[in-house]
Amino acid sequence: MSKKLINTMIVLLTAILLLAALALIIVMKFNPANDNKEQEPSIEEVLKVSVDVPEITTNLKNDQYVKISFKVQTDGKKAKEEFTKRDFQVQNLMISELSEMEASDLQGKKGQQNLEESMKIKINELMQSGKVVKVYITSYIIS
Structure with a gap:
């Protein structure tokens, strides 16, 4: 394979991983179900x-x-x-x-x-x- 193709694949994989990590952080941070569980009184x-x-x-x-x-x-x-x-x-x-x-x-x-x-x-x-x-x-x- 050419060096240019390998570099492009590495950049794309890194971008995909970063987007997936960002999406996971956003979902965990802003999920209203998590907020309600912590704030509900007994x-x-x-x-x-x-x-x-x-x-x-x-x-x-x-x-x-x-x-x-x-x-x-x-x-x-x-x-x-x-x-x-x-x-x-x-x-x-x-x-x-x-x-x-x-x-x-x-x-x-x-x-x-x-x-x-x-x-x-x-x-x-x-x-x-x-x-x-x-x-x-x-x-x-x-x-």
Whole structure:
């Protein structure tokens, strides 16, 4: 083989290896699955900063009623303490939001997720020390 062909092959192989190494580094560095595993709190940590909201029974917009309870995860102990002190405001907020909804708004997974997200946003507007990370519906009955 000619010397020029051998040099070209070496350069191409080196370039391919460098590109493969770069691609591997990028995939490992920016993979969101790796980030979430490191940052996810344990269940014990979640429970330490969570508050149970007692069951609320209220009328919906269409004259049906709902019995619903929540568990609210905050981002720390100070936020949990503030949330506990604001329990009457949170319950008022939840009753107000539910009174504007119809039973069909709460149906299915999408309806529940929308309510959880809406509650999170509204409660965070009240909070001054920390924030609500997640709202979980722990039980509900529509009648």
